[in-house]
Amino acid sequence: MSFSEELRQANAGHWEAATKHRFVEEIFAGTVPDDVMRRYLTQDYQFIDRFVALLGMAIATADRFDSRVRFAQFAAMITSDENTYFLRAFDALSVAEAERHHPVLSAPTAAFLALMQEAAATNDYANCLAVLTVAEGLYLDWADRPDTTLPPAFIHAEWITLHNNDGFRSFVTWLRGELDRIGAVSEASRRESAAYFFGRAVALERDFFDHIYA
Numbered sequence: 001m002s003f004s005e006e007l008r009q010a011n012a013g014h015w016e017a018a019t020k021h022r023f024v025e026e027i028f029a030g031t032v033p034d035d036v037m038r039r040y041l042t043q044d045y046q047f048i049d050r051f052v053a054l055l056g057m058a059i060a061t062a063d064r065f066d067s068r069v070r071f072a073q074f075a076a077m078i079t080s081d082e083n084t085y086f087l088r089a090f091d092a093l094s095v096a097e098a099e100r101h102h103p104v105l106s107a108p109t110a111a112f113l114a115l116m117q118e119a120a121a122t123n124d125y126a127n128c129l130a131v132l133t134v135a136e137g138l139y140l141d142w143a144d145r146p147d148t149t150l151p152p153a154f155i156h157a158e159w160i161t162l163h164n165n166d167g168f169r170s171f172v173t174w175l176r177g178e179l180d181r182i183g184a185v186s187e188a189s190r191r192e193s194a195a196y197f198f199g200r201a202v203a204l205e206r207d208f209f210d211h212i213y214a
């Protein structure tokens with residue numbers, strides 16, 4: 001079994017709970033209440049900020065130029081298409097300026113930011129990759145429902161298509177392969193460390209979905 005699949009299976013409980021979460025069912029149905037969507041997006045905008053910084057660390061620590069290029073291209077997408085989605089969604093949901101940029105951080109958001117910072121601070125590509133593979137792999141897994149029609153409102157539909165389009169699918173496939181490649185050339189302690197970051201990230205993805213309904 002590949003390293004990435006071994007890690008996903010080791011965290012299957014949280015992984016399944018997140019990918020089949022109430023939020024996922026409601027976003028496909030187009031029924032996420034506006035106050036829940038507002039909470040989700042304002043917290044997630046803070047997540048995205050640190051996430052882009054973690055991408056930067058992956059670019060810095062990768063062992064190959066090809067890998068740096070892949071991450072740089074993905075960072076360009078997040079900071080353009082995904083960023084403008086947030087701004088348009090904030091407008092549609094009438095999110096005030098202060099709430100867009102300085103919301104009170106919830107405990108799961110703060111924990112996720114700390115985890116990404118911790119992974120980056122290890123200066124180890126394997127740990128950065130582990131967290132990035134969870135964040136994008138888990139989102140592809142919930143969003144990839146090829147035979148489902150999209151909900152009418154762009155705030156729901158576009159959040160789905162940002163995470164199930166062909167470019168995103170190919171990036172996640174590459175990410176999983178990259179984690180497998182690095183896992184295969186790493187000693188046990190490095191693999192264990194990556195597994196630790198992977199497991200914490202999966203649990204936090206679940207907490208993040210849970211807390212927006214709390």
Ligand SMILES: Cc1ncc(CN)c(N)n1
Nearest residue numbers: 044047135136139205208
């Ligand atoms: C919490 C979280 N995890 C993952 C993603 C997908 N980029 C996200 N937007 N937010």
